[in-house]
Amino acid sequence: MICSRCGLCCINLDILVIKTRSIRPDGTLDPGDPESMIRKPAGERCPHLAFAGEVAICAIHDLPCYRGTPCDLFDQFGPEDGICILGSYFKSSGSAEL
Ligand code: SF4
Numbered sequence: 001m002i003c004s005r006c007g008l009c010c011i012n013l014d015i016l017v018i019k020t021r022s023i024r025p026d027g028t029l030d031p032g033d034p035e036s037m038i039r040k041p042a043g044e045r046c047p048h049l050a051f052a053g054e055v056a057i058c059a060i061h062d063l064p065c066y067r068g069t070p071c072d073l074f075d076q077f078g079p080e081d082g083i084c085i086l087g088s089y090f091k092s093s094g095s096a097e098l
C-alpha cells in the first residue's frame with residue numbers, strides 16, 4: 001500500500017499505540033511493562049503524529065519498538081502497490097481533519 005502521508009489514519013482510527021513514557025532510551029520497550037500500549041480513540045490525534053508542512057510524520061516509526069505494532073502491521077485489501085484509499089474515505093466522510 002502506498003501511503004500519501006496525509007496523517008488522517010493517525011487521527012481517525014481507534015487503535016493501540018505505544019505509550020511515550022514506556023519507550024526506553026534505546027528505542028525499545030520493556031517487555032515486562034504491561035502498560036506500554038495505550039488506546040488512541042478515533043478522532044483523537046496520536047501523540048506520535050507530527051507534520052513537516054502537510055506531510056505526516058510518525059515520530060516513532062523508525063524505532064525498534066514500532067516493529068510489530070498495529071500501526072506497523074496496518075495494511076489494506078488490494079494490490080501492494082495500490083494507493084491508500086483510507087485517507088480519501090476519511091476526507092469524503094467528513095471525519096476529523098487535522
Ligand atoms: S504511532 Fe505513528 S503510525 Fe501509529 S497512529 Fe501514531 S503517528 Fe500514526
Ligand code: SF4
Nearest residue numbers: 003004007009084087
Ligand atoms: S490514511 Fe492512508 S495515506 Fe493517509 S497517512 Fe494513513 S495510511 Fe497514509
